[in-house]
Amino acid sequence: xxxxxxxxxxxxRRRGQEARLxxxxxxxxxHVYWYRQLPEExxxxxxxxxxxxxxxxxxxPKERFSAEFPKEGPSILRIQQVVRGDSAAYFCASSPPAxxxxxxTQYFGPGTRLTxx
Amino acid sequence: AQKITxxxxxxxxxxxxxxxxxCTYDTSDPSYGLFWYKQPSSGExxxxxxxxxxxxxxxxxxxxxxxxxxxxxxxxxVISASQLGDSAMYFCAMRGAxxxxxxxxxxTILRVKS
Numbered sequence: 001x002x003x004x005x006x007x008x009x010x011x012x013r014r015r016g017q018e019a020r021l022x023x024x025x026x027x028x029x030x031h032v033y034w035y036r037q038l039p040e041e042x043x044x045x046x047x048x049x050x051x052x053x054x055x056x057x058x059x060x061p062k063e064r065f066s067a068e069f070p071k072e073g074p075s076i077l078r079i080q081q082v083v084r085g086d087s088a089a090y091f092c093a094s095s096p097p098a099x100x101x102x103x104x105t106q107y108f109g110p111g112t113r114l115t116x117x
Numbered sequence: 118a119q120k121i122t123x124x125x126x127x128x129x130x131x132x133x134x135x136x137x138x139x140c141t142y143d144t145s146d147p148s149y150g151l152f153w154y155k156q157p158s159s160g161e162x163x164x165x166x167x168x169x170x171x172x173x174x175x176x177x178x179x180x181x182x183x184x185x186x187x188x189x190x191x192x193x194x195v196i197s198a199s200q201l202g203d204s205a206m207y208f209c210a211m212r213g214a215x216x217x218x219x220x221x222x223x224x225t226i227l228r229v230k231s
Binding site: 031033035041042043044045048055056058059089091093095104105106107108109110111113 | 121152154160161162163164167208210216217218219220221222223224
C-alpha cells in the first residue's frame, strides 16, 4: 500500500529558472494539499486541490506559484522564476474523499527539498 | 482563524521515561480536530494521533496519548516509555470546522538520552 509519493526528493535550481514538484496521492485519495516548510519553521499551508479543481489557494503567493491536479496524473506545484527565498521543503499531503467530518487525516509525502542557487 | 502554540523549542528525556510535549490552540470554530506529527531527521512527516473536539475520551495510539483539556485549549502529547527512535521534531496541528487546511505550530525538538 504505497504512501504519498513526491519527486524529485531534492531539486536544485538557479535563480530565474522554473521548478516543478510532483505529488502522487495515496491510492483512493482524491484530496491533495501542498505545504511549505522554511528552515527552522513549521509547515505553512499553500493550496488544497481536488481532481481538476483548486478548492483553497489562500496560502499561495500571488505571483510565480501555481498548482494543478489533473484528471490523470500527479499533482504539480510549479514555481516560475525562482528566487533564493523559495528555498524550502515542499510537502504534499493527501486525504480520502470527505465524509463530512473532521477525521480525514492528511498523510504526508517525504517532501521535496528545493535549493535555489 | 486558528493558531497553534508550542512553547517548548527543545526537550530532553531519559530513555524509558515518559515525556509531555505541550500544545495550546486558539480557535472560534465550534468544532475542530487536533493532530500530532513526528518529523525525524530524515525529514518525512509521520502522523501520530488525532483528537476531535467532541471526542469524550482522550485519544491513544500505542505509546502515544493526547491529554486533551478543552477548557484550557490544550492538546498535549504524552509519549510513554521513550525510545531512542523517538528523537525527532514534533508538530501539533489543527484543522477548523470550515476548511481543510492544517495549521501547524513551530514544533518541539525531542532528544531521548540513553
